[in-house]
Amino acid sequence: MATALHAPILDWxxxxxxxxxxxxxxxxxxxxxxxxxxxxxxxxxxxLPVWTEWMERWPTPAALAAEPPGEAVRHWGRLGYPRxxxxxxxxxxxxTSEHGGRVPQGYEELRRLPGVGDYTAAAVASFAFGxxxxxxxxxxxxxLARAVRGEEYPPKATTAAERxxxxxxxxxxxxxxxxxxxxxxxxLVCTARAPRCADCxxxxxxxxxxxxxxxxxxxERRGQTYAGTDRQCRGRLLAVLREAHGAVPKAALxxxxxxxxxxxxxxxxxxxxxxxxxxxxxxxxxxx
DNA sequence: CACTCGTGGGC
DNA sequence: TGCCCAAGAGT
Numbered sequence: 001m002a003t004a005l006h007a008p009i010l011d012w013x014x015x016x017x018x019x020x021x022x023x024x025x026x027x028x029x030x031x032x033x034x035x036x037x038x039x040x041x042x043x044x045x046x047x048l049p050v051w052t053e054w055m056e057r058w059p060t061p062a063a064l065a066a067e068p069p070g071e072a073v074r075h076w077g078r079l080g081y082p083r084x085x086x087x088x089x090x091x092x093x094x095x096t097s098e099h100g101g102r103v104p105q106g107y108e109e110l111r112r113l114p115g116v117g118d119y120t121a122a123a124v125a126s127f128a129f130g131x132x133x134x135x136x137x138x139x140x141x142x143x144l145a146r147a148v149r150g151e152e153y154p155p156k157a158t159t160a161a162e163r164x165x166x167x168x169x170x171x172x173x174x175x176x177x178x179x180x181x182x183x184x185x186x187x188l189v190c191t192a193r194a195p196r197c198a199d200c201x202x203x204x205x206x207x208x209x210x211x212x213x214x215x216x217x218x219x220e221r222r223g224q225t226y227a228g229t230d231r232q233c234r235g236r237l238l239a240v241l242r243e244a245h246g247a248v249p250k251a252a253l254x255x256x257x258x259x260x261x262x263x264x265x266x267x268x269x270x271x272x273x274x275x276x277x278x279x280x281x282x283x284x285x286x287x288x
Numbered sequence: 289c290a291c292t293c294g295t296g297g298g299c
Numbered sequence: 300t301g302c303c304c305a306a307g308a309g310t
Contacts, residue, residue, distance in 0.1 A: 039306040046296070046305090080294030080305095087308085117308045137306045157289075183306065192304060193299070224303080226294080235294050273293090 004205045005147060006171060006178065012201035013181035016188065020044065022051065022127075023180070029103035029128035030061055033091065036120045036127075037084050044187075050079055062101050064092035070286030073275060074242050082238055086274055086287075087115025105129040118158075123179070132175035134166035139186025140179070144169075146190060150207030152216040153192070233257050233266040241276055247283035 021027060022035035034054055038047045053075060058064035064072065069089045076085035091113045095103055103124070104110055110121040122133035141154035144165055154162060171178050189196050197203050197213075208214070226232055236256040240248060257263040267284075270276040277287050 036306065037308095041293090041305055041307055042295080043297080043305050078295060080296085081307090083293070084308090115308065119307060123306070135306085138304090139306070180306095187306080221303090229292095231293060231295095238294090269293095 003169060005169070005202050008201035009181050009185055010177065012189075013177070013184055017180075017184055018044070018188075021048070021055075029105075029124065030059075030095075031055055032128040033103050033116075033120075033124050034088060036123050037088050037091075037115055038079060040084060040115075040120070041081060042079055046079060050075070050077055058092070060101065061092040061095040061103065064089060065096040068286075068288045069274065070288055073238070073286050077242075078239075080235075082275055083273055084115055090114040091116070103128065105131070107131065107133060126176040126179050130176055132170055133179075134163060134170060135179035135183070136162060136166050137183055137186075139183045139190075140166065142192060143182050143186045143190045146195075146208035147202055147206045150211045150214075151218075152208060152214065153218065153221070155218065156221070230262065230266050230269065233259075233262055234270055237263070237266055237270060238275060241284060241286050244285075247279055247281075247285040249283050253284060 017023070020035075022032050027035075031051075035047065035051055038051055038054075054064075057075065058067070067089070069086055072085040072089040073082055076082050079085075094113055095101060099109070104113075105125065105128075107121050107125045110116050110124050111118070113121075116124070119135065119137050122135045123137070125131040126133050126135055136158055138154075141158065141162060144162065145151045145154040148165060169178075185200070189200050197206070197209050200206065200209075203209055237253050240253055240256055244252070253267065254260075254263065257266070267276070271278060274287055276284055278284055
């Protein structure tokens with residue numbers, strides 16, 4: 001469907017798109033899948049160097065699948081949410097063993113890969129294979145909330161109404177370009193904190209701007225605390241394992257977190273998640 | 289569904 | 300300076 005939004009946003013994208021390596025024609029499905037998982041909850045500028053290193057080191061799913069999972073975790077560096085590294089490694093092995101070494105093209109098959117949810121399956125099907133899907137990431141949801149619904153922020157969880165709206169906006173031609181254009185607008189102009197409406201190609205028809213940019217009026221948007229949490233503790237512990245090539249004695253982990261109860265809980269969590277292993281001598285390492 | 293899961297930078 | 304957010308997924 002063509003609306004007052006399509007042409008302005010597509011034209012704006014043609015002029016303002018960032019030159020990101022996973023958007024170039026030579027980027028294949030594997031490169032795109034890796035980028036999408038790295039980009040989950042993670043800014044582009046931090047993904048760029050890690051993605052580049054991964055693509056040089058593991059240009060194909062088979063190359064990564066041949067490694068132990070710990071190598072994926074090690075080269076994840078400080079991207080955050082390191083279970084994504086395990087997910088990508090598991091994707092590589094699934095693609096290699098079940099899909100002949102090629103990333104599957106269909107949404108349903110993609111969706112079954114570890115770490116591939118609704119967004120990532122739609123994004124890969126769209127960007128790597130040219131399929132038409134509603135690609136609902138945080139940027140798209142925010143742009144539609146403002147431009148169409150007239151609200152500053154979308155609901156906390158994606159609703160059926162949002163999905164229906166996004167699907168109703170799918171163009172007959174080149175849905176992938178539409179998807180990436182809306183995402184880019186949300187990332188560069190229609191940002192969460194300080195939207196740059198003066199630079200927005202759809203400012204004239206934006207329901208939220210026309211309503212005077214009313215402040216968010218929904219349920220509390222709870223911020224994430226971090227200092228002192230298990231997440232911070234897990235991060236510290238895993239950093240030690242990443243930086244040590246090989247096994248580390250438990251004492252090397254004990255020194256990075258004072259609270260022993262929390263430290264043990266976090267360590268157990270890392271092991272349960274497959275991010276760490278205990279050796280018979282009591283030393284720890286990344287999963288082999 | 290609410291909660292967990294890292295990390296760093298911008299405002 | 301702290302708070303908020305960033306191409307979400309799994310449970």
